[in-house]
Amino acid sequence: MLSKAAEYAIRSMVYIWMMNQKGTRPGYRTIAIEVGSPEHFTAKVLQTMTRFKLIRAGKGRGGGFYFENPEEELPVFEIIKVIDGNKFFSSCAFGFENCNCANPCPMHDEFMIIRDNYTEMVQKVTIQSMAEKIINGTASLNQNNIVSPSAT
Amino acid sequence: MLSKAAEYAIRSMVYIWMMNQKGTRPGYRTIAIEVGSPEHFTAKVLQTMTRFKLIRAGKGRGGGFYFENPEEELPVFEIIKVIDGNKFFSSCAFGFENCNCANPCPMHDEFMIIRDNYTEMVQKVTIQSMAEKIINGTASLNQNNIVSPSAT
DNA sequence: AGAATTAAAGACTTTTTTATCCACTAAACA
DNA sequence: TGTTTAGTGGATAAAAAAGTCTTTAATTCT
Secondary structure: OOOHHHHHHHHHHHHHHHHHHOOOOOOHHHHHHHHOOOHHHHHHHHHHHHHOOOOEEEOOOOOEEEOOOOOOOOEHHHHHHHHHOOOHHHOOOOOOOOOEOOEOOOOHHHHHHHHHHHHHHHHHOEHHHHHHHHHOOOOOOOOOOOOOHHHO | OOOHHHHHHHHHHHHHHHHHHOOOOOOHHHHHHHHOOOHHHHHHHHHHHHHOOOOEEEOOOOOEEEOOOOOOOOEHHHHHHHHHOOOHHHOOOOOOOOOEOOEOOOOHHHHHHHHHHHHHHHHHOEHHHHHHHHHOOOOOOOOOOOOOHHHO
């Protein structure tokens, strides 16, 4: 569904936004540790975020990543588009290149509903709405300190 | 979402079922041509289907692939499980290894709905229900003869 | 100016997925 | 029994995704 790169991007963006709220601009080393992602790969993914202006980056001492307009709602959709492109949002579960209502695959009607609900979902969920859940304790940003069920 | 292997498997299975209805047992060469999939890769995928007893294979003259009990409804879900495993059906859009209601990611509630609807869908859609659409002309098995929008 | 800090960029490696090829085996049939 | 037909299985290759490393550039602080 989502590439690892997109997952890391989303987690990182939430963390950056929350730290910005606290008045700091985290660097990719810190981000990678806090969201549980590979350091250098995270750096690369954040480069892409910066290149597409979803966040800004400051170099040197006191530098790091930050949102220019933190109050502007940023849907997860925007991050996915930048990292994975928008192939999925018009994709076909049967593997057709050009599956549509005029020339549907045998799963078209059923899959279109799922796919469109997903599209709607990632447009509705934003960095801010996710950050809020983490702040009020109804969700977490990483599972670094979770004991896996198999390890109990 | 689905691997190429799973897509090819699903398309092939529908074709095999339809040909069985007509009294023939197609070979992987024919199948690959008819569903528009790479020949040798399709052979591999069908081996897996055979190994897991979803279909049977006959060698030698008059051989090919066939369903032992064609009337027994086969949900797409079964094919996906054999090829891709069932990781997706409990997966997390945020990338958590063990995302659940007790320890949710910030997208958990929203994504769980999508994911579960998808699971339900692939359990409801069967090889037979798809074949029926193709037979009555409301869907097609391949897009081999479709002119792509960009090529018009 | 110089040292320290931090992101940017690009090359590189590893792993996974997708795809191909060929030798082998089993079945059918003449 | 020999020939043809068709799937099986293992090796290999190519491409994409995931991850790593090193150098360079920009910024800040002293």
